[in-house]
Amino acid sequence: MASEPAPVTSVAEAIRSRMGELSPAERKVGRALLNGYPSAGFETVARLASRAGVSGPTVVRFATRLGYRGFPEFQQALRDDLDQRSASPLTIYDRAVEHPSPAEPADPAAIAVSSVERTFATVPPHDIQACAEALADPRAQIRLAGGRYSQLLARFLELHLRSMRSGAAMLPDETTSRAAEMGTLTRRDVLVLFDFRRYEEPTRALAEFAAAKRTRVVLFTDTWMSPIASVATVVLPSATDSSSPFDAMTPAMALVEAVIASCFERLGESATERMRHTERDAHALGLV
Incomplete structure (x- = not known):
C-alpha cells in the first residue's frame, strides 16, 4: 500500500x-x-x-x-x-472558527520560526544563488513589482539593490509610465515579481509580457505557486503559515535577505565602492 x-x-x-x-x-x-x-x-x-x-x-x-x-x-x-x-483572509478565519483545533493555541513565535525553517528546507540553495547571479549581472536592468502587501517586499529588495548597483528600480504605478518601462526590457534584463495567493492578474500580465521578450523573470511566491511560475526563470516559494488569518510575509522576507546577502557577495568591491560613494555624497548634501 x-x-x-x-x-x-x-x-x-x-x-x-x-x-x-x-x-x-x-x-x-x-x-x-x-x-x-x-x-x-x-x-x-x-x-x-x-x-x-x-x-x-x-x-x-x-x-x-x-x-x-x-x-x-x-x-x-x-x-x-x-x-x-483562492482563500481570502476572511475565508481562512471563518474556516478556523467552524473547525477549531482541539489543541492548545499555537505560539505565534514558534509558527513564525517553523515557517522560516521550512522555507529554507525546501528552497534549493542553487535557486537562491541563481536569483542572486541574475540580480548581480552588471549588464542587466532590474525592474521590480509586487502586489497589495508584497509590494513592500519588492520595495525592500529594490532599496538594497540600488545601494549596491545601478540600474535597479521599481516599476512605476502610473499605467503609461509602467508600459513604457516594460517596453524597454530586453533578454539581458531581469523582472522581479512578488505574487502571493489570490494572485493578481496585472502581475501575471507583466510576467507573460516579459517572458515573450525573453526577459528573465524572478518570482517570489508562496507554496501554492503563482501561475507566473510557469514562465519564471527562477522561482522562490516561501511558507506562509501564521497564527492569524493573514499569510505570513516573514519567510519571504528571510528569502529576500538571503538573496541580498548573496548579491553583495557576488558584486564584491563594486558594491562596497558604490556604498562608499553614496555615503560620501549623502554627507556632502547634508542628508545624513
Whole structure:
C-alpha cells in the first residue's frame, strides 16, 4: 500500500521537495506539472504523459511515489490546492472558527520560526544563488513589482539593490509610465515579481509580457505557486503559515535577505565602492 502523502502545504511543494528522489522519467512528469501548474494536473493520464514525453504508467507511478493512492487522489489534492490558493483572509478565519483545533493555541513565535525553517528546507540553495547571479549581472536592468502587501517586499529588495548597483528600480504605478518601462526590457534584463495567493492578474500580465521578450523573470511566491511560475526563470516559494488569518510575509522576507546577502557577495568591491560613494555624497548634501 502506498504511504500517506507527506505533510506539506501544497502539491507543488511536494513535487519540488521530492524531485531528487524520482526516476528520470518521473522527473519529466514533475517538471511538466510545475510548468503548467495546476491546470496540467487536471488533464487525463494519457494527455499528461504525452505532455511530459513519458508513458501512462509512469504518470501513475509518479503520483504513488508522492504518496497518493493513484492519480484520482492526486487530482483531489490539486482541487484542495485550488481552494487554498483562492482563500481570502476572511475565508481562512471563518474556516478556523467552524473547525477549531482541539489543541492548545499555537505560539505565534514558534509558527513564525517553523515557517522560516521550512522555507529554507525546501528552497534549493542553487535557486537562491541563481536569483542572486541574475540580480548581480552588471549588464542587466532590474525592474521590480509586487502586489497589495508584497509590494513592500519588492520595495525592500529594490532599496538594497540600488545601494549596491545601478540600474535597479521599481516599476512605476502610473499605467503609461509602467508600459513604457516594460517596453524597454530586453533578454539581458531581469523582472522581479512578488505574487502571493489570490494572485493578481496585472502581475501575471507583466510576467507573460516579459517572458515573450525573453526577459528573465524572478518570482517570489508562496507554496501554492503563482501561475507566473510557469514562465519564471527562477522561482522562490516561501511558507506562509501564521497564527492569524493573514499569510505570513516573514519567510519571504528571510528569502529576500538571503538573496541580498548573496548579491553583495557576488558584486564584491563594486558594491562596497558604490556604498562608499553614496555615503560620501549623502554627507556632502547634508542628508545624513
